[in-house]
Amino acid sequence: MMKGQRCHGWVLMLAAVLALGTAAPAAAAEKTLEIGVLGPLSGGAASYGVELLRGAEMRSDEINKAGGLKVGGDVYKIKLIAYDHKASAADAATAANKLVFQDKVKYIIGNAVGATCNAVQTVTEPQKVMFAFVCWGTNNLGPDKPHSFRSMLSQWEAAEPFYRWIKEKRPTIKKVAVISPNDTSGLDTNTAVVKAVKGLALDLVSEETYERGTKDFYPILTKILAKKPDLLDVAAAPPAEAGLILKQAHELGFRGAKGWTAGVNPVTLVGIAGVEAAEGVWSPVNINVRSDFVDPKVRKFGDEYEKRYKEVPGVIAVANYGAFDVFTKAMQEAGSVETDKVLAALTSRPYDTVWGRLVIGGKETYRIDRQFLYPMVISEIRGGKIVDIEQVLPAALKALKK
Amino acid sequence: MPIELLVQALLNGFALALVYVLVALGLTLIFSILGIINFAHGEFYMLGGYATYFGVAVFGLHYVPTLLLAIGAVGLAGVVAERLIFRHLRGKTLNAFIVSLGLLWVLQSGAQLTFGVLDKPVPSAFSGIIRAGRVIISVERFVVVLAAVGLIAVLYGFLQWSRVGRAMRAVAQDPDGAALQGVNIEFTSMLGFAVGCALAGAAGGLLAPVFAVSPPMGALPVVKAFIIIIVGGMGSLPGAVLGGLLLGTVEGIGSLFFSSAAVNVLGFLMVIAVLLVRPRGLFGAA
Numbered sequence: 001m002m003k004g005q006r007c008h009g010w011v012l013m014l015a016a017v018l019a020l021g022t023a024a025p026a027a028a029a030e031k032t033l034e035i036g037v038l039g040p041l042s043g044g045a046a047s048y049g050v051e052l053l054r055g056a057e058m059r060s061d062e063i064n065k066a067g068g069l070k071v072g073g074d075v076y077k078i079k080l081i082a083y084d085h086k087a088s089a090a091d092a093a094t095a096a097n098k099l100v101f102q103d104k105v106k107y108i109i110g111n112a113v114g115a116t117c118n119a120v121q122t123v124t125e126p127q128k129v130m131f132a133f134v135c136w137g138t139n140n141l142g143p144d145k146p147h148s149f150r151s152m153l154s155q156w157e158a159a160e161p162f163y164r165w166i167k168e169k170r171p172t173i174k175k176v177a178v179i180s181p182n183d184t185s186g187l188d189t190n191t192a193v194v195k196a197v198k199g200l201a202l203d204l205v206s207e208e209t210y211e212r213g214t215k216d217f218y219p220i221l222t223k224i225l226a227k228k229p230d231l232l233d234v235a236a237a238p239p240a241e242a243g244l245i246l247k248q249a250h251e252l253g254f255r256g257a258k259g260w261t262a263g264v265n266p267v268t269l270v271g272i273a274g275v276e277a278a279e280g281v282w283s284p285v286n287i288n289v290r291s292d293f294v295d296p297k298v299r300k301f302g303d304e305y306e307k308r309y310k311e312v313p314g315v316i317a318v319a320n321y322g323a324f325d326v327f328t329k330a331m332q333e334a335g336s337v338e339t340d341k342v343l344a345a346l347t348s349r350p351y352d353t354v355w356g357r358l359v360i361g362g363k364e365t366y367r368i369d370r371q372f373l374y375p376m377v378i379s380e381i382r383g384g385k386i387v388d389i390e391q392v393l394p395a396a397l398k399a400l401k402k
Numbered sequence: 403m404p405i406e407l408l409v410q411a412l413l414n415g416f417a418l419a420l421v422y423v424l425v426a427l428g429l430t431l432i433f434s435i436l437g438i439i440n441f442a443h444g445e446f447y448m449l450g451g452y453a454t455y456f457g458v459a460v461f462g463l464h465y466v467p468t469l470l471l472a473i474g475a476v477g478l479a480g481v482v483a484e485r486l487i488f489r490h491l492r493g494k495t496l497n498a499f500i501v502s503l504g505l506l507w508v509l510q511s512g513a514q515l516t517f518g519v520l521d522k523p524v525p526s527a528f529s530g531i532i533r534a535g536r537v538i539i540s541v542e543r544f545v546v547v548l549a550a551v552g553l554i555a556v557l558y559g560f561l562q563w564s565r566v567g568r569a570m571r572a573v574a575q576d577p578d579g580a581a582l583q584g585v586n587i588e589f590t591s592m593l594g595f596a597v598g599c600a601l602a603g604a605a606g607g608l609l610a611p612v613f614a615v616s617p618p619m620g621a622l623p624v625v626k627a628f629i630i631i632i633v634g635g636m637g638s639l640p641g642a643v644l645g646g647l648l649l650g651t652v653e654g655i656g657s658l659f660f661s662s663a664a665v666n667v668l669g670f671l672m673v674i675a676v677l678l679v680r681p682r683g684l685f686g687a688a
Binding site for chain 2: 047049182209213214215220222223226251252268272
């Protein structure tokens with residue numbers, strides 16, 4: 001009997017072990033949600049791509065460390081798949097094809113440089129792949145691109161309030177020169193700046209473009225400075241190129257005011273331009289993560305970013321972290337990772353994010369609400385440091401707040 | 403158009419063109435002696451830039467000794483590349499072309515992995531500007547111009563009057579004849595490759611404080627160098643200098659009238675024109 005009971009016990013134990021053995025993997029059957037990140041990870045605009053990737057890494061690691069993303073009854077571990085497109089539209093299209101058809105991703109959170117966004121959207125929109133980016137082309141948003149979202153304020157939100165501020169605070173500035181890269185982002189930014197400058201009855205004396213990767217700006221600057229501008233706006237130039245433009249303008253004797261309408265990552269700009277040439281640069285879209293003007297969550301993000309990467313984050317890192325946060329929250333709200341359901345959830349209500357309360361608007365400009373809106377802060381570079389001067393609301397956000 | 407604007411434009415064009423002449427001279431020297439076109443030549447320019455960056459920005463050395471060290475280090479890298487790779491490809495133009503393209507990617511990707519992708523500024527040892535009326539040049543660029551002219555003169559003297567330099571010219575003209583006269587072909591080829599790379603490294607080191615350094619920084623100078631040597635004539639030192647000055651004039655003046663995209667095209671139009679009228683270049687041997 002005893003022998004029989006012992007045998008029965010062994011059988012029960014074996015059954016229990018087998019049951020546990022099969023049940024345990026089922027309970028921990030985490031799914032993997034692969035999310036694409038694109039960007040220029042090399043070349044003159046590499047700082048954009050690096051920040052995009054780091055912003056995504058920060059949020060995805062937080063989610064994974066907290067046990068994964070709980071969506072409906074499933075738990076997803078996030079896996080990032082990143083490709084470098086070198087700010088080239090052709091490489092961006094190739095990378096997008098790889099992400100969508102080879103890696104089968106349904107979400108691409110992160111991309112920069114306007115022309116590359118257009119290329120990516122030729123793949124993402126027909127496939128209903130959700131796409132968040134910081135590209136600055138006007139035509140990157142529209143009713144024909146319902147799955148596309150801009151996660152950072154663009155020139156169309158920033159230029160007019162920025163130049164209105166300049167006109168009010170620095171009334172001696174009358175003549176403006178603007179220079180940007182010769183591509184979608186650059187031309188679009190120049191257009192927005194020109195519209196703002198002319199709309200405010202300032203005098204546009206020079207509107208120039210250059211090819212990305214240019215190192216020697218003496219020839220273009222010789223032409224620009226001959227027009228004697230009061231303000232030189234390095235509008236959509238990425239940090240390294242903006243730094244070179246300002247350094248060389250300083251060498252050529254320019255001592256006027258300096259603007260950077262699309263300015264992000266001023267630390268890189270100061271490093272390249274030098275403290276003297278970078279002195280006094282105003283920027284409306286850059287962010288100082290230690291500023292009193294920003295949400296405490298941004299300051300916390302900045303601390304953790306600096307601890308991890310030994311660098312101070314620029315606005316692109318914050319924006320992509322925010323985009324990642326909003327998209328994943330919308331998945332939870334929808335109870336699904338199906339893009340149609342997530343799209344509906346995402347556009348149904350504001351979300352609390354690293355920016356504070358985030359509104360998705362922009363219908364007046366783009367005919368569809370796909371632009372992330374948050375307060376912008378005008379900053380100035382003083383002695384190589386970023387000093388915030390004033391918080392300004394984009395017109396669309398101001399209208400929403402009324 | 404004010405005359406000062408024209409002079410400023412010419413000065414802008416010449417200043418950089420003289421540095422690109424250094425790159426071109428290295429390229430043409432290697433071609434003359436080994437009979438190969440080194441498409442990875444721009445990467446030796448990049449190595450010169452990074453060597454200068456590490457010396458000045460990381461280790462805090464003075465710029466001038468750092469530049470000399472950078473030139474030596476890149477010359478040494480040239481010795482390694484010649485011994486390991488290009489010695490075996492002497493005269494095999496197509497093979498060398500493919501291998502040098504591979505080396506280009508290896509060096510550029512290696513730089514991305516090792517040094518990172520972001521531009522790195524190199525503190526300048528020279529500040530201030532030189533002003534003549536409304537024409538301006540920074541002291542930094544003026545020093546670069548002087549150094550480039552000095553290096554071109556040293557190279558000319560070396561090739562013209564030194565025993566090794568004459569041996570290089572002999573190998574370039576007729577390797578078999580040179581060997582019969584007792585010239586050590588292998589040593590001379592190695593030295594020629596090293597001097598060619600060192601010239602690219604010097605150009606990279608000179609422009610590092612002007613433009614900052616980054617892994618793809620060698621792409622543009624090598625394109626300009628090809629324009630210069632095609633216009634000036636493959637293998638000709640005076641041709642390279644003249645080609646550089648012509649390119650500087652065309653781009654400098656062109657920039658006053660055309661967009662930067664169009665100015666980049668002007669150099670290639672010049673190449674087409676020269677090739678149609680004088681296929682061997684202005685000073686090239688028939």
